[in-house]
Amino acid sequence: RRDVFFPLYWSNVRADARLKLLFPLFMSYSDPKENVRHLALPGFWRRVDAQSSMTLAGPFFSKTIPSKMEQRHGILPLYYSAKSPERSATFVLPVFWREKSAKRDAAYVAPLFFRHKRENLEWKMAFPIYWEYRTPRTELQIVLSYFRKVSRESGAVVSGVAPFWSYAVNKQESAESFQFLGGLFGYEKRADSKKIILFYLLEI
Numbered sequence: 001r002r003d004v005f006f007p008l009y010w011s012n013v014r015a016d017a018r019l020k021l022l023f024p025l026f027m028s029y030s031d032p033k034e035n036v037r038h039l040a041l042p043g044f045w046r047r048v049d050a051q052s053s054m055t056l057a058g059p060f061f062s063k064t065i066p067s068k069m070e071q072r073h074g075i076l077p078l079y080y081s082a083k084s085p086e087r088s089a090t091f092v093l094p095v096f097w098r099e100k101s102a103k104r105d106a107a108y109v110a111p112l113f114f115r116h117k118r119e120n121l122e123w124k125m126a127f128p129i130y131w132e133y134r135t136p137r138t139e140l141q142i143v144l145s146y147f148r149k150v151s152r153e154s155g156a157v158v159s160g161v162a163p164f165w166s167y168a169v170n171k172q173e174s175a176e177s178f179q180f181l182g183g184l185f186g187y188e189k190r191a192d193s194k195k196i197i198l199f200y201l202l203e204i
Contacts, residue, residue: 008023009023010023017030017031024041026040026041043057052064059076060074061073061076068084069084079091086102087099087101088101094110096108096110104117112126112127129144139152145161145162147159147160154173155171157170165180174190174191185197
């Protein structure tokens with residue numbers, strides 16, 4: 001069956017497909033195989049087939065791929081979200097970013113918070129209060145002016161409050177030391193020796 005109102009409207013309905021046009025604003029197509037197309041100018045488009053579906057409506061878009069369990073949504077250019085069994089990501093520009101996969105896990109809340117984790121590395125920051133860095137060899141934490149550093153290989157631990165004092169200990173080497181104001185006063189202790197430091201240079 002065909003209906004025509006030239007030049008604005010045209011309709012064609014068959015057993016294998018349906019098509020309607022309202023020139024130049026609207027178009028619709030569908031068939032028994034679940035293929036669907038809708039267009040409404042100036043801002044709408046929808047497509048559906050056996051593999052996926054997609055919708056565009058002004059700045060909004062949505063796409064799904066059921067066979068891969070994938071979903072994508074967004075409000076361009078500010079928001080984007082994607083999810084699949086392998087990866088998930090969310091962006092709210094310019095303040096938020098979250099991404100997670102088997103290889104890495106990252107989150108940003110600009111400009112105050114940052115977290116990044118992948119194999120053999122973990123890094124966190126809450127500006128300007130907290131900072132943390134971890135690897136299989138090293139661990140470093142900073143809270144305001146307090147710091148703590150651990151060397152996993154040597155077993156050494158250094159902590160303190162900059163720039164006032166620091167304390168270091170190494171149990172593997174039976175050693176420890178303390179410094180005040182970078183060496184104005186301090187001491188060093190080892191398995192076979194001890195000494196006190198005064199005024200940066202004098203050792204007792």
